[in-house]
Structures are given as C-alpha cells and as structure tokens.
Amino acid sequence: xDLDALGACLTTPACVVTQTTSGLIVGMLLxxxxxxxxxxxxxxxxxxxxxxTFYMLGGYVAFSALGATDSYALAVLSGALAMVxxxxxxxxxxxxxxxxxxxxxxxxICYAVVLxxxxxxKIIWGPEFHAMGMPPAFQVAPFFxxxxxxxxxxAVLIGIAALIAIVLGLGLSMTRLGKTIRAAAINPQMVxxxxxxxxxxxxxxxxxxxxxxxLAGALAxxxxxxxxxxxxxVLIESFIVTVIGGMGSIAGALVSALMIGxxxxxxxxxxxxFTDGLIYIMMIFVLLLRPQGLFGHRS
Amino acid sequence: xxxxxxxRDVAIAAIVLIVVLAIPLLHRSPAFEDFVIRLSAMALFAxxxxxxxxxxxMVSFGHGMFYGLGAYAFxxxxxxxxxxxxxxxxxxxxxxxxxxxxxxxxxVRLSTDxxxxxxxxxxxxxxxxxxxxxxxxxxxxxxxGGIPRREIFxxxxxxxxxxxxxxxxxxxxxxxxxRHISASPFGQTLRMIRDNENRASFLGIVLWQARLWxxxxxxxxxxxxxxxxxxxxxxxxxEFADWPNSGxxxxxxxxxxxxxxxxxxxxxxxLLALNDVVTRVTEYHGLVLGMVILAFALGLRRGVxxxxxxxxxxxxx
Numbered sequence: 001x002d003l004d005a006l007g008a009c010l011t012t013p014a015c016v017v018t019q020t021t022s023g024l025i026v027g028m029l030l031x032x033x034x035x036x037x038x039x040x041x042x043x044x045x046x047x048x049x050x051x052x053t054f055y056m057l058g059g060y061v062a063f064s065a066l067g068a069t070d071s072y073a074l075a076v077l078s079g080a081l082a083m084v085x086x087x088x089x090x091x092x093x094x095x096x097x098x099x100x101x102x103x104x105x106x107x108x109i110c111y112a113v114v115l116x117x118x119x120x121x122k123i124i125w126g127p128e129f130h131a132m133g134m135p136p137a138f139q140v141a142p143f144f145x146x147x148x149x150x151x152x153x154x155a156v157l158i159g160i161a162a163l164i165a166i167v168l169g170l171g172l173s174m175t176r177l178g179k180t181i182r183a184a185a186i187n188p189q190m191v192x193x194x195x196x197x198x199x200x201x202x203x204x205x206x207x208x209x210x211x212x213x214x215l216a217g218a219l220a221x222x223x224x225x226x227x228x229x230x231x232x233x234v235l236i237e238s239f240i241v242t243v244i245g246g247m248g249s250i251a252g253a254l255v256s257a258l259m260i261g262x263x264x265x266x267x268x269x270x271x272x273x274f275t276d277g278l279i280y281i282m283m284i285f286v287l288l289l290r291p292q293g294l295f296g297h298r299s
Numbered sequence: 300x301x302x303x304x305x306x307r308d309v310a311i312a313a314i315v316l317i318v319v320l321a322i323p324l325l326h327r328s329p330a331f332e333d334f335v336i337r338l339s340a341m342a343l344f345a346x347x348x349x350x351x352x353x354x355x356x357m358v359s360f361g362h363g364m365f366y367g368l369g370a371y372a373f374x375x376x377x378x379x380x381x382x383x384x385x386x387x388x389x390x391x392x393x394x395x396x397x398x399x400x401x402x403x404x405x406x407v408r409l410s411t412d413x414x415x416x417x418x419x420x421x422x423x424x425x426x427x428x429x430x431x432x433x434x435x436x437x438x439x440x441x442x443x444g445g446i447p448r449r450e451i452f453x454x455x456x457x458x459x460x461x462x463x464x465x466x467x468x469x470x471x472x473x474x475x476x477x478r479h480i481s482a483s484p485f486g487q488t489l490r491m492i493r494d495n496e497n498r499a500s501f502l503g504i505v506l507w508q509a510r511l512w513x514x515x516x517x518x519x520x521x522x523x524x525x526x527x528x529x530x531x532x533x534x535x536x537x538e539f540a541d542w543p544n545s546g547x548x549x550x551x552x553x554x555x556x557x558x559x560x561x562x563x564x565x566x567x568x569x570l571l572a573l574n575d576v577v578t579r580v581t582e583y584h585g586l587v588l589g590m591v592i593l594a595f596a597l598g599l600r601r602g603v604x605x606x607x608x609x610x611x612x613x614x615x616x
Contacts, residue, residue, distance in 0.1 A: 094593075101600075112589040114589070119584075284417060287413055
C-alpha cells in the first residue's frame with residue numbers, strides 16, 4: 001500500500017493524464033469483450049465461459065494476418081471476421097445443444113473448448129510469447145496533455161473502441177435488427193411466433209459477440225503480448241464487468257468497464273498488489289446491494 | 300435414496316478401507332500411492348461441493364477458497380506452533396468452518412446465478428489477499444519451508460506409506476460423514492429446497508438457515524481436503540484457492556454425476572487419472588482432456604453414475 005504516492009499522483013495533472021489514458025485503454029478493450037458476454041447472455045441466456053478464447057484467437061489470427069499482408073488494418077479486420085465465423089460455428093455445433101440446460105453443463109462445454117484451443121494455439125503458434133509491435137505509422141513520439149504522456153496509438157485505440165460503443169448502442173436502439181434483438185432478449189417465443197427466425201437471430205447475436213471479442217484481441221495485440229491462456233484473465237474481468245454493470249446491459253458494461261479500467265490505472269500507483277482485490281470488493285458490494293447490477297433490471 | 304441404511308454404508312466404507320490399506324502390503328507402487336493420496340484430498344473437496352450443487356441446488360463457483368483456507372490454516376499452524384498434527388488439523392478445519400459460516404452468511408441469501416458470482420468474487424478476494432499478504436503466506440510463491448510432519452501415535456507421516464494410510468483413513472471417514480449428512484433428515488430437507496423452495500418454505504423451513512448450514516458443512520469438509528493436500532505437497536499454494544481449482548471440483552461433480560453420492564469421487568478419479576495418463580503421453584493434455592470432457596458432456600449429457608442409474612433403474616449406487 002502506498003497511498004501517499006496515490007495522493008501525489010492525483011494532485012499532479014501529468015500523472016492523472018497518464019494513468020487515465022492507461023485506465024481508458026484497459027477499460028475500452030474490456031468493454032469490447034464484456035459487451036459480447038452481456039449481449040449473448042441477454043439474448044441467449046447463455047453464460048459464455050469461452051469468450052476469452054475468442055479474444056485470444058482474434059489476437060493470434062491478427063498476428064498471422066499481419067505477417068501475411070503487412071497491413072495492420074487487414075490484420076485487425078481478419079481477426080474480427082475470423083471470430084465472427086468461429087462464433088457461428090461454435091454456437092451451431094456446441095452451444096445450441098445446451099440451450100435451456102443448466103449453467104454447469106454450459107460451463108463444462110465452454111471449459112472444454114478453452115482447454116482445446118489453448119493447446120491448439122500452442123501447437124500452431126508455439127508456447128512462447130509473441131509481440132506484434134506497434135504499426136510503424138505510430139512509432140512516433142507521444143504527445144503530451146498537461147505534461148502527461150499519451151502515445152498516439154493509445155488515443156487511436158480508445159477512439160476506435162468508443163466509436164464501436166456508439167455504433168453498438170445506436171444499432172441496438174435504432175435499427176430493425178437491434179430492436180428484434182432486444183425483443184428476443186425479453187420474450188424469444190413471442191418474437192419467434194411473430195415470424196422472426198430466432199435460430200438465425202441467435203447465431204447472429206453470437207457472431208456479433210464473438211466478433212467484438214476477436215476485434216478486442218486484435219486491437220490489443222500490438223500493446224500486449226500474445227500467449228496461450230491469455231484469454232483466461234480477460235474472461236474473468238469481463239465477467240466482473242458484466243456482473244457489476246448488469247447482465248444484459250450494454251450501457252452498464254461500458255460504465256463498469258471504464259470503472260474497472262480506472263481502478264487498474266490508478267491502483268497500480270496506490271496498491272499494485274491489491275488492485276485485483278479492490279475490484280473483487282467492488283463486485284461483492286454491487287452483488288449485495290444491487291444484485292441485478294448497476295444498470296440491470298430485476299427479473 | 301430409498302432403502303438407505305447406515306449399517307450398509309459403514310460396511311461398504313470398511314471394506315473399501317481394508318482393500319485400500321491392504322494393497323501396499325501386497326505390492327508397493329509409489330505412483331499408485333501418490334494417486335490415492337491426491338484422490339483422497341480431491342474426493343473430499345468434490346463431494347463436499349456436491350452437498351451444495353447436487354443436494355441443495357446451490358452452484359458455488361468459489362469452493363476452492365475453503366480448500367485453500369484449510370491448507371493455509373493447517374500449514375501455518377504446523378509451522379508457527381508446536382501443536383501436534385491432529386490438533387493442527389482439527390484447528391484448521393475449525394478455522395475453515397468459521398470462514399465458511401462468515402462467507403455463507405453474506406452469500407446464501409442471493410439467488411442462483413448471483414450466488415455463483417458472489418462466491419466466485421469472495422474466493423478471488425481471498426486469493427488476492429493470499430497473493431498480497433506476502434509476509435504471512437509467502438505470496439505467489441506459496442507457503443514454503445515445508446510442513447513439519449510430526450509423528451502421531453507412532454505414525455511417521457514423512458514416509459509415503461504412512462501418509463497414504465493416514466489420507467485413506469481420513470478421506471473414507473470424511474466421506475462416510477458426508478454420506479450420513481446427505482442421507483439424514485437434514486439432507487432430505489436440502490433436496491426438498493432444491494426441488495421446490497416454495498413448498499419447503501411453506502412447511503416451515505427457514506431457507507437461508509438450511510442453506511447456511513449446508514454451506515458451512517461443505518466448507519468444513521473442503522477444508523479437510525485442503526489439509527490432506529497441504530500434507531501431500533508439504534506446503535500450500537495460492538492455486539488451491541484460485542478459480543481453476545474450484546473449476547476442477549465442479550468438473551469432477553459433473554463428470555461423475557451430481558445425483559449420485561459417489562459421483563464426485565468417480566469424477567475426481569477420472570480427472571486425476573486422465574491428467575496422469577495424458578501428461579505422460581503428450582504435453583498437450585488440455586487438448587485431450589477437453590475432447591474427453593466434450594465427449595462426456597455431449598454424449599452422456601450427464602455424469603457417469605447418473606447415466607448408469609438411468610440406464611439400469613432400480614439400482615442406486
């Protein structure tokens with residue numbers, strides 16, 4: 001515990017800017033993953049414990065695509081699209097068999113997939129860490145806000161993630177597909193009775209969720225290293241985000257992902273050993289005081 | 300669960316115990332003895348979890364906390380005090396019981412999904428405390444320096460044979476106690492809560508009290524499993540209280556069958572054996588284990604013993 005350091009940081013604009021930037025990047029990437037978890041739970045009522053695997057595979061596919069095409073844009077795109085495809089296959093082949101069965105059966109199947117793909121990644125890409133490296137266009141001096149360091153690439157990442165948050169929010173509230181998805185979350189039988197192909201709809205929702213996780217993995221690859229099993233910690237954090245924000249709520253996921261990002265950003269200064277602990281305490285308090293989550297509705 | 304008799308259970312337990320104790324007298328195999336020692340810890344861990352999952356319908360994602368708490372409480376007591384081994388073990392189980400009572404008091408009022416999440420969160424908080432309280436727990440290195448295996452009643456637990464015998468006896472007695480609890484009127488009450496909590500409530504059962512009792516008892520036996528694990532590795536590691544370990548117990552329950560008392564024991568056996576066999580053959584044991592789990596989950600759609608029960612009704616293992 002070093003609360004003096006935290007106090008000193010909070011009163012220095014430079015430190016506040018630097019830590020806020022790192023908090024934002026953690027938070028926004030986490031949001032992309034958690035948005036998928038919460039969307040899939042909201043509509044399919046499936047707790048997707050394999051979501052971290054999508055994140056990991058997205059990163060690795062981007063890594064290979066970069067080697068093949070030498071273009072970061074294509075790399076990120078292929079990471080996301082590969083996961084859209086993978087998500088559909090996963091939903092059709094495995095998850096659709098356990099709709100309505102208990103959460104432990106879902107957990108068992110997802111865990112099996114996590115184990116299998118962690119090892120497949122080891123076989124294909126090797127057990128060692130890979131670094132993708134920043135795009136050359138961004139290998140420039142960082143700019144400064146109030147004396148705080150902001151690498152340009154970070155700013156772009158945060159911008160992309162924010163843009164996706166907006167598109168996702170507007171898409172769900174304004175478009176026909178978004179409205180159908182929200183209706184299916186409330187009453188899938190009725191939506192089905194009204195002539196919507198819910199099987200297709202479920203697959204689409206799963207594909208969107210998986211694609212978001214793949215995108216997050218691909219976007220994060222240049223700033224974090226790739227390793228088999230990297231999906232694990234992301235999975236558990238995106239769960240915390242989902243629970244705190246409210247299962248099924250996109251806005252909740254955004255707010256709580258940013259909260260957790262900030263705790264991470266500033267926690268590394270004040271209590272580096274116990275940032276995880278603090279996040280779990282937050283989760284416990286939310287569950288006790290408002291079990292449905294900050295933005296959730298009581299079912 | 301019909302036609303249950305305590306006498307029959309005791310007889311079965313005695314026979315199993317005699318067989319297990321007799322094996323090393325006929326043939327010594329260090330690998331087999333290791334397996335039984337590890338199984339004894341994991342069987343208690345998984346079966347105690349099933350008192351919650353299968354019996355009461357409470358899915359806890361944080362059962363590893365009590366396994367870890369038992370291991371650390373035992374290890375620290377043995378290292379810091381001159382107490383004898385059985386006293387330290389009893390003390391460790393008491394500490395775990397108290398811990399489970401406290402955690403349960405916070406958690407049991409939440410309904411199913413939220414209960415699963417809050418138990419996970421409390422466990423991970425405990426894990427973070429272990430990691431960050433380095434001066435006491437050794438942090439992520441685990442509790443080092445070994446646990447003194449002081450001899451008890453001429454038992455030299457430093458010898459593998461004696462450790463094997465000790466673990467087998469403790470584990471079988473522990474399982475017998477759990478069996479007794481699960482078959483008692485209290486166990487029946489828990490199953491009624493699982494099947495229809497409204498009806499149970501109408502009959503005058505205070506739901507949260509019964510759930511809290513179940514949670515506390517389950518925690519205590521997980522702690523006992525943790526004590527055995529600590530003896531085996533001669534230390535305690537944060538991984539005991541990490542969520543993959545809780546996951547292991549859940550998989551043991553699911554693989555063996557959550558509606559059969561011995562299901563979790565069988566599940567633990569399958570998991571441990573798979574781990575041992577597969578790691579010997581290939582370094583990619585996750586790949587093989589994952590495929591086996593998938594085959595079980597999609598093929599049988601329930602645990603092995605539950606599946607057998609359905610296939611041959613009328614016989615209840």
